[in-house]
Amino acid sequence: MVSRNTRRALAAGAAAALALGLTACANDSDSGSGSTEGGGGDEQIVMGFAQVGAESGWRTANTTSIQDAAEEAGIDLKFSDAQQKQENQIKAIRSYIQQKVDVIAFSPVVETGWDTVLKEAQDAGIPVILTDRAVDSADTSLYVTFLGSDFVEEGKKAGQWVVDEFGSEPTNIVELQGTTGSAPAIDRKEGFEEVLAGKSNFTVIASQTGDFTRDGGKKVMEAFLQQNPDIDLVYAHNDDMGLGAIEAIEAAGKVPGQDIKIVTVDAVKDGMQALADGKINFIVECSPLLGPQLMEITRAVLAGETVEPRIITEETTFTQEQAIEALPTRQY
Secondary structure, eight states: OOOHHHHHHHHHHHHHHHHTTOOOOOOSTTSOOOOBOTTTOOBOOEEEEEEOOSOSHHHHHHHHHHHHHHHHHTOEEEEEEOTTOHHHHHHHHHHHHHTTOSEEEEOOSSSSSOHHHHHHHHHTTOOEEEESSOOOOSOGGGSSEEEEOOHHHHHHHHHHHHHHHHTTSOEEEEEEEOSTTOHHHHHHHHHHHHHHTTOTTEEEEEEEEOTTOHHHHHHHHHHHHHHOSOOOEEEESSHHHHHHHHHHHHHTTOOBTTTBEEEEEEOOHHHHHHHHTTSSOEEEEOOOOOHHHHHHHHHHHHTTOOOOSEEEOOOOEEOHHHHHHHGGGOOO
16 A cells, blocks of 8 residues: 555655646546656646535536646546435545545535544545535544635624614524535524524524525425515525525515515525526625635645645625626636
8 A cells, every 4th residue: 555655755746747737637537547647757646526416506616616627737536426425425435545546535415424434545545635515523633624615604794794684673584504414504504693693683483404406495495485474584505595495485476685585605606696686685605616726735735745724715795786796707
């Protein structure tokens, strides 16, 4: 078995070669196995990436960013789609360990249940990078770093907009949660509730998972509308569920953005268009374009450099006017 130090030495050589113009491309599970490139004798970096799935526009943009950045960096990317099932991600990670990739990166479906497979990667000398979502483990040595957003802060930003918008007015809120047990669902709920805590005029009258999908958001919102006719605000953990809620609200004969206000998280193009059209009232950004940073971190880790244990992306918020201004050049 190749030791961690040997991997790092090889990767450092690959990084140097890349700086001189070495290129290679592979962006799916059928890509090459990291064989030696002709003439140079340096091994190409091989990354195994286990994606959550393709449940939303955000996730699709995230996948594209990672695939494009790997190709641009000359990193051999072995990619798998877990279809939102933890067992599929674990199977993929074990496959990457067997293939002796240089680094494993993944966005965990849920927070818990990773220690065993991550220990297997550690024992194999393969560093692990978490992207977008974190894991809940007492042993932080099982992964090198986390790259992504501060989901609690996103929830706080959404909550603060609600407080500023409604003031002391009695407000009935329904919440469309993300995938049960996932880091963004847990943290976005926590941050939102933290801001509203102690403010008795705000009442979350219903909260249920829509699994981060547009169809899930629509179905849950339909049920909310049947059970609770007096809804003032929808807080959706992502744009896709908010867009599904818009469909349900319109089908019920109400006007989204007016009769029922909506705040979401992500700022993907479809969500931004709905914000520009006045159907969503406020969006908290969560950027999916993590690919370039992930490749930079990979090179640093494999070269033996020290990286921060938690790397947070910079993000903003959008009102209707800001969405209209940003849409023409929006990348996702």
